[in-house]
Amino acid sequence: MEFLRPVTWADALEAKHETPAALPVQGGTDVMVEINFDVRRPAALLDLNRVRELAEWDEADGRMRIGAGVPYARVIGELGDRLPGLAQASRTVGSPQIRNRGSIGGNLGAASPAGDAHPPLLAGDAVIEVESAERGVRMIPATEFYLGVKRNALEPDELIRAVWTAPASGPQYFSKIGTRNAMVIAVCSFAVALHPEERRVGTGVGSAAPTPRRATAAEEFISHELDWDGRGPLSESAARRFGELVREAAAPIDDVRGTAGYRRHALAVMARRTLTWAWNDHRAERREAS
Amino acid sequence: MRVNVTVNGSEETVDDVWEGESLLYMLRERMGLPGSKNACEQGECGSCTVYLDGVTACACLVAAGQAEGREVRTVEGLAEGQPGDERLDPVQQAFVEAGAVQCGFCTPGLVVQAHDLIERTPEPSDAEIREALAGNLCRCTGYEKILDAVRLAARRKAAPK
Numbered sequence: 073m074e075f076l077r078p079v080t081w082a083d084a085l086e087a088k089h090e091t092p093a094a095l096p097v098q099g100g101t102d103v104m105v106e107i108n109f110d111v112r113r114p115a116a117l118l119d120l121n122r123v124r125e126l127a128e129w130d131e132a133d134g135r136m137r138i139g140a141g142v143p144y145a146r147v148i149g150e151l152g153d154r155l156p157g158l159a160q161a162s163r164t165v166g167s168p169q170i171r172n173r174g175s176i177g178g179n180l181g182a183a184s185p186a187g188d189a190h191p192p193l194l195a196g197d198a199v200i201e202v203e204s205a206e207r208g209v210r211m212i213p214a215t216e217f218y219l220g221v222k223r224n225a226l227e228p229d230e231l232i233r234a235v236w237t238a239p240a241s242g243p244q245y246f247s248k249i250g251t252r253n254a255m256v257i258a259v260c261s262f263a264v265a266l267h268p269e270e271r272r273v274g275t276g277v278g279s280a281a282p283t284p285r286r287a288t289a290a291e292e293f294i295s296h297e298l299d300w301d302g303r304g305p306l307s308e309s310a311a312r313r314f315g316e317l318v319r320e321a322a323a324p325i326d327d328v329r330g331t332a333g334y335r336r337h338a339l340a341v342m343a344r345r346t347l348t349w350a351w352n353d354h355r356a357e358r359r360e361a362s
Numbered sequence: 363m364r365v366n367v368t369v370n371g372s373e374e375t376v377d378d379v380w381e382g383e384s385l386l387y388m389l390r391e392r393m394g395l396p397g398s399k400n401a402c403e404q405g406e407c408g409s410c411t412v413y414l415d416g417v418t419a420c421a422c423l424v425a426a427g428q429a430e431g432r433e434v435r436t437v438e439g440l441a442e443g444q445p446g447d448e449r450l451d452p453v454q455q456a457f458v459e460a461g462a463v464q465c466g467f468c469t470p471g472l473v474v475q476a477h478d479l480i481e482r483t484p485e486p487s488d489a490e491i492r493e494a495l496a497g498n499l500c501r502c503t504g505y506e507k508i509l510d511a512v513r514l515a516a517r518r519k520a521a522p523k
Contacts (some may be wrong), residue, residue: 073381075363075427101368101405108403117381121428125482145417167497169475170405172417173424255406339401351430 074116099173139194140177157244189277190284191263242266290317370439408498464502
């Protein structure tokens with residue numbers, strides 16, 4: 073095995089170009105488990121910890137660009153006001169030690185259907201910036217990034233540079249089912265984001281299909297249903313219907329963490345609850361403003 | 363491969379490190395620092411918690427090569443003074459006094475993680491203690507004495523000298 077230690081982004085891309093079989097490692101919270109348990113023996117490890125720009129985020133022209141190496145702990149500490157959905161999801165990842173090391177880019181690289189960052193990225197219309205030495209930058213919408221269980225849209229010579237997403241323009245919530253409040257891989261998870269300026273609701277369903285996915289029919293239904301102008305209350309029947317449509321968007325399986333039936337049921341409940349929280353926040357915002 | 367790393371304040375050079383090896387393995391098997399414990403090897407148990415550049419991490423999930431040029435502080439580096447004339451860190455002392463140790467396997471990780479908590483949050487609430495230690499498993503104590511120890515250590519560190 074080789075151990076590649078690029079210091080600049082250009083060197084990292086060059087290394088991935090020369091050794092496409094090199095496995096990028098950021099916080100190691102997925103990669104090192106596989107190596108420790110001998111389920112993976114990559115030809116090379118490509119350590120990205122040294123590439124400083126990956127650990128930075130910035131905001132320009134109304135868009136956030138979050139470097140692939142920004143760990144969950146910093147998403148929580150530094151981005152909670154701008155990206156509350158992603159911060160809430162980050163807060164449910166592993167333990168403090170895991171959140172200190174694990175990163176959004178690592179979550180995307182592993183592309184597990186249970187990855188906690190995926191639902192809020194989908195709900196927030198995130199775009200993944202990837203790059204190769206030969207062909208330059210590609211911008212891949214999150215909806216097109218996840219291709220299958222632990223498969224993503226990266227070419228062998230590409231690396232994940234950053235995630236682009238707009239700062240929240242309305243309330244966002246993330247909810248996750250697990251056996252306790254820490255060290256839990258999601259049984260299933262759900263994220264909702266209100267986009268009031270566009271009169272639109274975004275969603276993300278986690279751990280309930282081969283890939284994270286949006287609940288498109290649920291989004292369309294509730295975006296038309298909500299009283300965006302008057303900010304009137306959310307009817308119980310509309311919230312329930314939203315939950316049903318989210319449930320129908322899922323394609324879960326029975327596995328060690330839960331049954332398909334349980335996941336469907338839990339998704340409907342989480343969707344109804346998180347939407348209610350988000351809409352109530354949105355209504356309260358107006359009352360505060362007036 | 364060769365790894366240059368500062369461990370507990372001392373600059374070290376380690377040779378013949380396998381590229382896929384963890385920082386935990388390097389510390390325990392190549393550097394004679396068995397304080398950090400090897401239990402789950404998947405980040406679930408926290409027994410191998412160390413500081414990496416001042417931030418706590420599971421050493422089993424850090425590739426040894428990722429520690430190149432960086433500073434590691436293990437449980438062995440918490441006490442002050444020389445061997446034979448050591449002054450335990452207040453967290454270690456509190457674990458002893460509160461009876462927070464039974465088999466002791468989880469203790470080094472808990473001590474490092476609790477040390478970090480008190481550094482960042484000098485007067486932690488019970489909820490903050492539980493959250494900070496959520497990734498450190500103990501199968502003996504039922505955690506109550508551990509919580510007592512952390513509260514005791516925090517009180518002592520916060521008390522005027």
